[in-house]
Amino acid sequence: MTREYPTALGAASRETITLLGHDLARDVMGEVSFGELAFWLATQRRPTPGETRVFEAVLAALADHGFTPTAIITRLTYLSAPDSVQGALAAGLLGGGSRFLGVTEDCGRFLHDVLVAREERPTDDAGWDALALETVQRQRESGRFVPGLGHHVHKDGDPRTPRLMAIATEEGLFGPHLALFAAIGRVHPQVLGRTLPLNGAGVCGAALADLGLPLELLRAFALLARTAGLIGQLAEELRHPVANDVFLSVDLNNRPTDPDPLDPPDR
Numbered sequence: 579m580t581r582e583y584p585t586a587l588g589a590a591s592r593e594t595i596t597l598l599g600h601d602l603a604r605d606v607m608g609e610v611s612f613g614e615l616a617f618w619l620a621t622q623r624r625p626t627p628g629e630t631r632v633f634e635a636v637l638a639a640l641a642d643h644g645f646t647p648t649a650i651i652t653r654l655t656y657l658s659a660p661d662s663v664q665g666a667l668a669a670g671l672l673g674g675g676s677r678f679l680g681v682t683e684d685c686g687r688f689l690h691d692v693l694v695a696r697e698e699r700p701t702d703d704a705g706w707d708a709l710a711l712e713t714v715q716r717q718r719e720s721g722r723f724v725p726g727l728g729h730h731v732h733k734d735g736d737p738r739t740p741r742l743m744a745i746a747t748e749e750g751l752f753g754p755h756l757a758l759f760a761a762i763g764r765v766h767p768q769v770l771g772r773t774l775p776l777n778g779a780g781v782c783g784a785a786l787a788d789l790g791l792p793l794e795l796l797r798a799f800a801l802l803a804r805t806a807g808l809i810g811q812l813a814e815e816l817r818h819p820v821a822n823d824v825f826l827s828v829d830l831n832n833r834p835t836d837p838d839p840l841d842p843p844d845r
Contacts, residue, residue, distance in 0.1 A: 586622055598622065613637055616802060620795060628749030629789055633799075635745050636782045639738045640682065640800050642807030648673040649811045650824060656812055657821035663812065670808040671801050679779065679804055683797035685726035686783030689755045690793055699754055703761070710761035714769045724762060726780015738778030739763075746785055753788030756781070 588597045595602040598618055606615065613634035617625045625633065642649070652670035659665050674680055692713050693699065700706045717724050729736050743760065746752040763776040779800070786796050815821060 587619065598624075616799075617789075617791075620791060620799075625789075628751055632742075632746050632749055632751050632785055633789060635742055636785055636799065637803040637806075639742060639778050639782055640679070640803035640807075642804070642810055646678055648678055648804060649808065652808045652811050653815045653821040654825060656815060657819075657825060666812060667805065667808050670811075671805065674797065674801050674804060679800040680797055681725055681777065681779035682783040682786070682800040683793070684783070685759070685780035686755065686787040686796045687793050688725045689758050689784055690787055692758060693754050700757075706757050706761035707765050710758060711765045711768060713758070714762060714766045718769050724766065726759060726777055726783065727762065727766060728774040729777040732775050732777065735775045736778045736781075739776045739781045742778070742781050742785055746788065751785075751788060755784040755787040759784040 586598060588595065588602070590596075597606055600606055610618070611630065611634070614625055614630045616637075617630065617633050648670040651673055652666045655669040656663070656666035676684065692709070696709070700709055714724055743752065743756060746756055759776060759781060767773045782800065783796055786799060787793065791799065
């Protein structure tokens with residue numbers, strides 16, 4: 579018995595390649611942007627122009643953010659193994675976790691969980707503010723942070739956040755996740771006693787969730803964006819290398835200390 583493995587994605591015959599039911603060479607290449615195609619592959623429906631614009635804005639927002647740990651480890655891995663570009667890229671992507679890049683997924687999931695627990699959603703800013711206040715208070719009482727709130731550099735506001743919200747509004751795609759996230763930005767000082775910025779990774783998670791993309795893949799889209807940034811980091815490393823300086827600055831400035839053994843476990 580011949581087994582079959584159904585897929586609506588790519589398939590090849592001797593004469594043609596099809597992708598999502600379309601002829602790859604004739605209908606996709608040169609006709610569909612990479613961002614549009616990535617959305618299409620994940621949802622198996624072609625996005626509207628507005629959805630493509632919001633999605634590609636998210637990709638741009640997450641592509642690169644300077645010498646973050648993901649960028650540094652990519653450069654250092656390439657220094658150590660210049661014969662393994664794939665290893666350098668993989669090393670950087672593996673660093674996408676709860677502190678960097680993973681916030682996109684964490685924020686999208688967090689907002690979604692709040693929304694699905696409500697039978698009815700607010701219809702005006704006052705209603706969203708009330709829900710946001712309840713949400714922030716609950717997080718504070720449980721000793722948990724609100725994902726997407728705060729940034730280690732952009733203390734006075736992340737420039738990506740208002741821009742992405744404006745694009746979503748222009749395209750009629752400012753949905754409930756963005757509405758709740760914006761309300762959290764307005765009310766959290768009442769609970770925390772200080773004002774923190776809504777960060778770019780968080781607003782990207784809210785926007786992706788409003789696009790109806792699978793919550794399980796939100797971090798994957800952040801990694802897709804960062805792949806482009808890491809390629810840029812490697813390209814710059816080839817022209818203006820800094821990885822060896824980073825390595826030597828640590829290696830030549832280490833300070834020997836006495837051992838600090840762990841306490842033995844209780845038996």
